[in-house]
Structures are given as C-alpha cells and as structure tokens.
Amino acid sequence: MGIILTFTAFEKAPGTDRGFTNQPERYPGRLRLETAQSPHSFITSIYALLVKTVRYPCKFNGWRGFVKYMNYRNDIRNIAIIAHVDHGKTTLVDAMLKQSKVFRDNQAMGEQIMDQGDLEREKGITIMSKNTAIVYGGVKINIIDTPGHADFSGEVERVISMADGCLLLVDSVEGPMPQTKFVLRKALERGLKPILVINKIDRESARIAEVFKLTQDLFLELATSADQLDFPVIYTSGREGTAVMELDTPGKDITPLFECILAKVPPPKIESGPFQMLVSNLDYDTHKGKIAIGRIWRGKVTAHDQVVSIGADGILTSYEIGEVFTYLGLKRLGVTEAEAGDIVAVTGLSKVNIGDTIASPEQPEALPRIEIGEPTVEMTFRVNTSPFAGRESRFSTTRQIRERLYRELETNLSLRVQDTDSSDSFLVKGRGELHLAILIETMRREGYEFEVSKPEAITKVIDGKLMEPMELLTLDVKDENIGALTEMLGKRQAQLMDIRHDTPPNVHLEFRVPTKGLIGFRSALLTATKGEGIMNTLFLGYEAWHGNITSSRNGVLIASEPGVALTYGLNNAQERGLTFIEPNTPVYEGMIIGLNPRLQDLAINVCKEKKKTNIRSSTSDIALRLTPALKMSLEQAIDFINKDELVEVTPQNIRLRKKMLTETQRLRSRIRTAA
Numbered sequence: 001m002g003i004i005l006t007f008t009a010f011e012k013a014p015g016t017d018r019g020f021t022n023q024p025e026r027y028p029g030r031l032r033l034e035t036a037q038s039p040h041s042f043i044t045s046i047y048a049l050l051v052k053t054v055r056y057p058c059k060f061n062g063w064r065g066f067v068k069y070m071n072y073r074n075d076i077r078n079i080a081i082i083a084h085v086d087h088g089k090t091t092l093v094d095a096m097l098k099q100s101k102v103f104r105d106n107q108a109m110g111e112q113i114m115d116q117g118d119l120e121r122e123k124g125i126t127i128m129s130k131n132t133a134i135v136y137g138g139v140k141i142n143i144i145d146t147p148g149h150a151d152f153s154g155e156v157e158r159v160i161s162m163a164d165g166c167l168l169l170v171d172s173v174e175g176p177m178p179q180t181k182f183v184l185r186k187a188l189e190r191g192l193k194p195i196l197v198i199n200k201i202d203r204e205s206a207r208i209a210e211v212f213k214l215t216q217d218l219f220l221e222l223a224t225s226a227d228q229l230d231f232p233v234i235y236t237s238g239r240e241g242t243a244v245m246e247l248d249t250p251g252k253d254i255t256p257l258f259e260c261i262l263a264k265v266p267p268p269k270i271e272s273g274p275f276q277m278l279v280s281n282l283d284y285d286t287h288k289g290k291i292a293i294g295r296i297w298r299g300k301v302t303a304h305d306q307v308v309s310i311g312a313d314g315i316l317t318s319y320e321i322g323e324v325f326t327y328l329g330l331k332r333l334g335v336t337e338a339e340a341g342d343i344v345a346v347t348g349l350s351k352v353n354i355g356d357t358i359a360s361p362e363q364p365e366a367l368p369r370i371e372i373g374e375p376t377v378e379m380t381f382r383v384n385t386s387p388f389a390g391r392e393s394r395f396s397t398t399r400q401i402r403e404r405l406y407r408e409l410e411t412n413l414s415l416r417v418q419d420t421d422s423s424d425s426f427l428v429k430g431r432g433e434l435h436l437a438i439l440i441e442t443m444r445r446e447g448y449e450f451e452v453s454k455p456e457a458i459t460k461v462i463d464g465k466l467m468e469p470m471e472l473l474t475l476d477v478k479d480e481n482i483g484a485l486t487e488m489l490g491k492r493q494a495q496l497m498d499i500r501h502d503t504p505p506n507v508h509l510e511f512r513v514p515t516k517g518l519i520g521f522r523s524a525l526l527t528a529t530k531g532e533g534i535m536n537t538l539f540l541g542y543e544a545w546h547g548n549i550t551s552s553r554n555g556v557l558i559a560s561e562p563g564v565a566l567t568y569g570l571n572n573a574q575e576r577g578l579t580f581i582e583p584n585t586p587v588y589e590g591m592i593i594g595l596n597p598r599l600q601d602l603a604i605n606v607c608k609e610k611k612k613t614n615i616r617s618s619t620s621d622i623a624l625r626l627t628p629a630l631k632m633s634l635e636q637a638i639d640f641i642n643k644d645e646l647v648e649v650t651p652q653n654i655r656l657r658k659k660m661l662t663e664t665q666r667l668r669s670r671i672r673t674a675a
C-alpha cells in the first residue's frame, strides 16, 4: 500500500504569480510526498515534510487530503465541460480562470478567453476543444472546454477520455437540447461523474425548475448505472461569475462550483509502474515541433526519457521525450516531471498520432484507442480549373492540396480524405456542412485555392441494401412559420415527430429527416423565418434509402461573356433576378452571378456597355437604381449550389460557377442526361 501526503499550506511561490506547483524544490508552496510504504516510512515521510516546510517557510493554511491511498491523486481533478452549443461553456471557463487568479490583476482578460482561433472569435463558437487548469485550495483542476456544435462532436468524443468528471451545462431557458443528449450519453458511457450545472440563471425568462425536471428525465433515459442518477446540481451565471447550491441564496462568486468539483469529482486513479499515456490531442509549435497532449495513466514522465509510441497498427516507434509541460491558465508550464493522473503535453515525438499510446519501453502496452462516430456528409475538393486559376493564391497544385488535406487528418479525427479516380480531386468526408466549411475557410486563409462541390449525404450498402443517414431535426420558430416549414420539409422527406407550444408565439418542432434533406435547409429556414428560426440536428443512425429528392432551388443567372461586370450589364441582370456581384467584378463565362426567379438557368452578358447613342445626361441614375449585390458567406455558398455547380475558393474571393462553363457544353450534357 502506498500513501500520498498532500500538504497544501500555501501562500505564494516566490517569484511567481501562480499558486501551484508539483516541483516543491522550485516553488515550496505545495509539498507532496508519496514514499510511505510502511508505518515506518510513513513517519519518515512526515518528518521529511516538516523539514521541507521549515526550509521553505510558507503560511500554513491547513491540510487537505492528508493521507490518501496511493492509487488516487487527491491534488488533481480532471473535468470536461460539455453542453449544447452556446449554453455558456467557454464563458463559465472564463469565470473559473478569472476567479482562480491565474491572471495578474492588470492583465487584459476579455471574454471567451479560450476561443483563441480567428474563426472561433469571428463566429463566436468553440471549434477545437482545449485544455486549461486552475488551482483551488491546493488542488489543480484540469479543465477541458469542448465545442457544443454537433458538427464538432468528434472533438468531444476524443477528449472526454482525459476526464473523470464533467460539468453538464444546461441553459436555464432553453433546457436540454439535442446536443445535450449526445454529449451526456458519451460522458455517461465513459463513466464520467456528472455535475449538472443549470447555467445563465440571470436570464429573465429562466425556468429553472422545469429545466431541472427535463434534464433529470434525460439522465433517467441515459444513465448506465444507478449511481449516475445521483448527480449534484449547481446553479450558475457564467457571465456574472456566480454559482450557488441553493437557489434562494444570493450568488457571490464561483467558489461553490470549485467546492462542488473538489467534493464530487473523483480524484484521478493512478497506477504505479512504467510510464503510459494516451494521446488525445496534438498541437504544433514552430520551435518545438509536434506536441502530444494527453493524460498519464501509469507511472511518470521526465524530460529526455526514452519512450515508445504504439500506433494503430501496433507498430512501436522509439523516441526521446523532449520537454514535458503541464497546464496552468492559458499557459503550458515546463516541468521536470509529471505523474499519472495529470494531463500533460510532451514534445519530441515527431510521428505520433491521436489515439496512440506513449509508453515506457519496459512495458509497451497500448491503451484502448479513441473511437469516433463516422462522418455523414461528403464533398469533392479539386484543383481550381476556372479561367482565373492560379491568380490569387500561394498554393494551388494537386500536390499541395493533397498534402494539406492529408495533414488535416492528424488532428481532425472525424474527417476522412480519399483519393478519387481523377488525380486532381479528393473526396472529403465530415460530420456536417459546418465541419467541412471550417476546413475550407481555414485552408483559404492559409493561402490555398481550390474548388468544392455540393455536399452530399454519405450512403452505405448494408446486406445488399442502400442505406442513408438519418437525423433528428429540432426547430424553434414562431407559429406563423409552421405551415411553410412543414411543407418545405415534407418535400425533403421529413416526418413530423413532435410539436410543443412554448410561450406564444414560439413553437418547438421535431422531425426525423434524412441527412440529404438537410443539405441547403439552413439558408431556406433563415429565409422563411426572416433569420429568426433556430435549428439543431442530432445523428440518429442509418435507414433504408428513402428515394431521391428533387432540388427545389431556382435557376441561376450566368455570365455569358468573360470580362468585367459593368453597371449597365448588371442592371439588365437585375431586371431578371437577384445579383451576387458588384460592378467592376471580373467575371468569366460560366460564372454564376445571380439568382433567377424561374427554375431554368439564364446566361446574361453582364459586361455589356451602354451604347453611346443611348447616353443619358448622367450615368449616376443607373448606378442609383442598382440594388446592392447579395453577398453570400462561404457556408451559404456551399449550401446554395446544385450538383452541376461548384464553389471556387481562393484567399481573396468566393465565386460560384457552373461545372460546364459554356452554354454548348451545358446543353450537350442536358441532352445526354435526358437520353
């Protein structure tokens, strides 16, 4: 039997602003001994501890976890924060970081501190899960912030394996939503100890008792053991930085949440023996190279240790560990040694992948690999073949695009890339349209140009039968929209499952719908509800193919001549429909420049100049008449195109085009299809 003594008497480590260390020699604030194998060595340990305290004087704050069996580490808690999108995970982490004083008082903090990616900040959502840690009462709490959007649920699946407990956040107004169910199921399957956090209690229309009841029902449905039903509940406002255990007590700070985590989340179980960790995440640093992040399950790791990595194929590769880091606040902290139970980042393993085990060569045993749900949507990425190809990017060749896509697989676990019969195009499969759109946007910002096709649902043949993915679609809309939406969804093979009237005029609708019916639906919903409708989806599984859906989109306006679009030409186009481009935009033949109110496509010469004889006293009257172009975001563009169209993506522009650029080619192809 081993014993851990944790002496958490602590003031401030000299020369630092942080309150935690596992290097007692450097920062004597926290002392820890774990050598007691017998009563005799136990007494020796206490003696050694006292000697250290005298050598490194610090204010005595009391003992915590004074004696513990060695197979738990009471100085650490590992938690994942999980919830439906926008229920306030990242904001709650802000509050925990701010109140744990890992920042200096004068340090700028901002909001959603963990959402550091450019796209995350722009879109206001978390895309990648991230690690951070705080210290409370001498215990380090490793926190994993996860994304709530269903398209990034692969991220949640892969990182929750690092945690022993989870905070399940539920918005006090919205209540449990589809993704709440998905992440809770994953967490309970993994055996994580849940804490229910009813968040945003400051909201005016909070319906806390009802939300609690609904979440309790969800636990009843999903729990894998009886003790999972005995979960603590805490009420928080991440934005105001308060938490209370009882609703009638006024909120002061976030301390009750810290206390609850310490009391309810089990400390990590550890095993002594040769080093073993599971890689759950990867990062890159220009100087340090690849950084493997994961939890140590057994033993300890020191800089320059000899280790092996065990790959998916069971092949062992030898490495020397470079540096070892643990987390504190937003920083990684170089440490000389880290032990089982902690979450660490190590460098020096140039070829390691997510899911691999890093272990001591003495006992190279693989931990179970992380299993992640299959992708449901696919699209083709191909080399840009438009007449403007190669003008606006740094990377445009097949080799460059291929290399970039395959590199993405190392960190984007729910993504798949496949070569196709054509050497310049690749089939890319993801969890949803947004998942793929984020990859496209990231590549575009890195300087790549390419073309993408319309996303399609991934079908499978099981026992000789064609199967397709199905999803549960939930809509929160006004009752005046019900008719139009039900009709629209009917054409997309959706089946109405449930309808609930919330506070009038709000209604909540649930449909079962094939994934293929959801492609392009988001923009249709926003148009139908004037931007107010909210949709969410949850993958249900595969079902027998329901048949084809015919596109309900109107035809497009196509540039018939190459050149530069002029006001006069665009004015002509606007007499026919909506336009997507401003005057002075370079166009090529076959480029889509607008939407036709009819079903057919229509080619128009937007470069046409006004005849000299027809000149008016001022040209500005025409300019004034031009309605502003309808500018589509990348997601809208992907959502918009049909099967015979492409989105051309470059660092500077997003253009829409027909696959066949000339009228003759398109006509020939129509005749061929008809035949």
Ligand SMILES: Nc1nc2c(ncn2[C@@H]2O[C@H](COP(=O)(O)OP(=O)(O)OP(=O)(O)O)[C@@H](O)[C@H]2O)c(=O)[nH]1
Residues within 6 Å of the ligand: 083, 084, 085, 086, 087, 088, 089, 090, 091, 092, 112, 124, 125, 126, 127, 146, 147, 148, 149, 199, 200, 201, 202, 203, 236, 237, 238, 239, 240
């Ligand atoms: N009223 C209120 N609003 C909050 C609270 N916490 C967060 N919000 C708001 O809710 C929105 C979403 O907050 P985030 O913290 O980004 O939510 P998230 O769960 O991390 O979102 P994803 O990571 O994209 O799933 C933001 O506009 C926040 O300002 C709260 O306690 N009260």
Ligand SMILES: [Mg+2]
Residues within 6 Å of the ligand: 089, 090, 091, 115, 125, 126, 145, 146, 147, 148
């Ligand atoms: Mg977030």
